[in-house]
Amino acid sequence: MIDKSSAPKLLAIAGAFAFAGLAQADDPVTPPIPGVAAGGVVIDLVKDGFNGTEGPIGLADGSLLFTETNANRIVRIAPDNTVSTFLENSNGANGLALNANGELVAVQVVNTRVGVIHPQGQEKTIAENFEGQAFQRPNDLVLARNGGIYFTDSGTRPTKENPNPPVSKPGLFYITPAGSLTRLANDIERPNGVQLSPDEKVLYVANTQGEHILAYDIAADGSIQNKRNFAKLEGWKNTENGWSSGADGLAVDAEGRLYAASNAGIEVFSSKGEALGVIPVPKKPQNLAFAGKDKKTLYVVGRGAAYRIPLLAAGYGGRAK
Numbered sequence: 001m002i003d004k005s006s007a008p009k010l011l012a013i014a015g016a017f018a019f020a021g022l023a024q025a026d027d028p029v030t031p032p033i034p035g036v037a038a039g040g041v042v043i044d045l046v047k048d049g050f051n052g053t054e055g056p057i058g059l060a061d062g063s064l065l066f067t068e069t070n071a072n073r074i075v076r077i078a079p080d081n082t083v084s085t086f087l088e089n090s091n092g093a094n095g096l097a098l099n100a101n102g103e104l105v106a107v108q109v110v111n112t113r114v115g116v117i118h119p120q121g122q123e124k125t126i127a128e129n130f131e132g133q134a135f136q137r138p139n140d141l142v143l144a145r146n147g148g149i150y151f152t153d154s155g156t157r158p159t160k161e162n163p164n165p166p167v168s169k170p171g172l173f174y175i176t177p178a179g180s181l182t183r184l185a186n187d188i189e190r191p192n193g194v195q196l197s198p199d200e201k202v203l204y205v206a207n208t209q210g211e212h213i214l215a216y217d218i219a220a221d222g223s224i225q226n227k228r229n230f231a232k233l234e235g236w237k238n239t240e241n242g243w244s245s246g247a248d249g250l251a252v253d254a255e256g257r258l259y260a261a262s263n264a265g266i267e268v269f270s271s272k273g274e275a276l277g278v279i280p281v282p283k284k285p286q287n288l289a290f291a292g293k294d295k296k297t298l299y300v301v302g303r304g305a306a307y308r309i310p311l312l313a314a315g316y317g318g319r320a321k
Helices: 004-019
Strands: 044-047 054-058 064-068 073-077 083-088 093-098 104-108 113-118 124-127 138-143 149-153 171-175 181-185 191-196 202-207 212-218 224-232 237-239 242-244 250-252 258-262 265-269 275-279 287-291 297-302 305-310
Touching: 054 093, 054 297, 064 093, 064 287, 064 297, 073 305, 083 113, 093 138, 104 138, 104 149, 113 138, 124 171, 138 191, 149 191, 171 191, 181 224, 191 250, 191 258, 202 258, 224 258, 224 265, 250 287, 258 287, 258 297
Parallel strands: 054 287
Antiparallel strands: 044 305, 054 064, 064 073, 073 083, 093 104, 104 113, 113 124, 138 149, 149 171, 171 181, 191 202, 202 212, 212 224, 237 242, 250 258, 258 265, 265 275, 287 297, 297 305
């Protein structure tokens, strides 16, 4: 029989084990993925109830930023899981990146554009239209080492609030280091997450309405060629809105593996597109990024929730994401 006086101590010990990543009965846990995830590691809920969850990036101090797009703010998660507001009035920032000057660059959906949103007082627009036509819904971006910016515009789609939106004009775009804007592709049904391989020779694009992650070879001038199906998504299924993979945010680790948010969870692929495993999360993931001092913590955001997952793999150290 357990002495009632010892119950608080036992509960405290149990709580400490849970915080340390040891699973309790109902905790979601990682499957074993060689080199990526140890089996049975707790998928830790940081916080739920955010109003839109997108655009996570890791900072040098080990913290993470992500966009609470519908609330028009950017949120910071400190290494100790403390949550605070980093920036209000973000112009609906969606995807985020850090440039070489330490400026926070975002694709923005209120007044649609790509530009610097922080430090405050130093905001600037980099691009706000293509051939005189305003962007429809800038979605995600990634910065190359040379300062070039790849970003997606996912176009429009019917919703309950707006069942007849303008004709969708999705696209994949590139802004050169000199500031010139070009459209690289307009044949992707719904381009979403975009990411570079660590050596920046390959560009990956998530097509939410497609069965595969797409890949392109990158030329010296930043243009792309050799479009191909890189990896088949387990998340491909028939939803209430038709067939969709739910493919969204993308991240890469130091070994060149690709991580994709989809209907199935976090799908992990080798640098050759081989399926390595799926990390399920309680709510459908929208985006993800490595953070922490050693970049061995994968943060996942989606449907108003933020999670963190300790991994064996480390995120690529050459970019914030």
